[in-house]
Amino acid sequence: MLAALSILLVEDDAVLADGISRMLEAHGFVLEQVADGLLADAVLQRSQAAVAVIDIGLPGIDGFEVVRRLRERGSAMPVLLLTARDAVEDRVRGLEMGADDYLVKPFASAELVARIRALARRSAVKAAxxxxxxxxxxxxxxxxxxxxxxxxxxxxxxxxxxxxxxxxxxxxxxxxxxxxxxxxxxxxxxxxxxxxxxxxxxxxxxxxxxxxxxxxxxxxxxxxxxxxxxx
Incomplete structure (x- = not known):
């Protein structure tokens, strides 16, 4: 039996975070959840999650800064950014910071699951x-x-x-x-x-x-x- 994928969800909207968590757990993922950027930065320094799903608009420090610090530490953990903003400059900035993918709210549950699994597969097959x-x-x-x-x-x-x-x-x-x-x-x-x-x-x-x-x-x-x- 395949081990369940561990996902770190960083989302400050409690209602949305609860809905995403329930949906991902129903698809067999194991969830760790935090609600602000500074805590996410601390958790990511020891997390072994297969994929991090990070909202851009966070208290403390925003999702862009969370990703920047993650990459500055040398981590290759796949990152999927979530945002309510669809501006070109946000997408470009997310990529430049080191994010692997981007999903604009509102999104279909099936698309979020598919993107997470694709990022996990892409990461798993890479040579060290x-x-x-x-x-x-x-x-x-x-x-x-x-x-x-x-x-x-x-x-x-x-x-x-x-x-x-x-x-x-x-x-x-x-x-x-x-x-x-x-x-x-x-x-x-x-x-x-x-x-x-x-x-x-x-x-x-x-x-x-x-x-x-x-x-x-x-x-x-x-x-x-x-x-x-x-x-």
Missing amino acids: VLGLGRLHLDLDTRRASVGERAIELSVREWAVLEYLLQHGGRVVSKQQIIDAIAPWAEELTLNAVEVYVSRLRLKLVDAGVVIRTIRGFGYMLEAPADAGAHP
């Missing part, structure tokens, strides 16, 4: 460490390194590099990258992908890998013998 050449990505601690040197990556730079590593030696298109890393694909353009790849190339000059541009197709990450040369 990805590497090629001298480059290593630790997916548990969210730390990137070239040999002994740590490299700083933005949330989207990390996502692009992780996808390229997962498909090392294979050509991937810009659209495939967008579809894989952006829950809100309309907010990530083909030109933006080019910018992130350009930044990554600068940070990986001594990593023993190159991101090659395959004209008319996309990009390929590989570790050739002449990796020190320009792609």
Whole structure:
């Protein structure tokens, strides 16, 4: 029998939180529930939840800050943001802070369950460490390194590099990258992908890998013998 998935629910609306909790428990999830941002930040420092479902509008600190602190600590826990706001800037900010998905209230119960399960599956199948050449990505601690040197990556730079590593030696298109890393694909353009790849190339000059541009197709990450040369 499969173990029940543990979910941390962060929602300050008591009526809504109770309804979500009952619904998720009816679907076999195990729930831990908190009602403000500061408490959520404290709980997340020791939580082993499979997925965190976090409302944006929280007392104490808002959901954006909760996610920012979570990612700053190196946690890769999947996060689904809930909000009553559907503004583009909120969706973009949520993604930049490190959220994995976004759901606008009111939402269908079945959609919330499906998104939670999808995030849990996506997290479960990932290898703990990805590497090629001298480059290593630790997916548990969210730390990137070239040999002994740590490299700083933005949330989207990390996502692009992780996808390229997962498909090392294979050509991937810009659209495939967008579809894989952006829950809100309309907010990530083909030109933006080019910018992130350009930044990554600068940070990986001594990593023993190159991101090659395959004209008319996309990009390929590989570790050739002449990796020190320009792609």
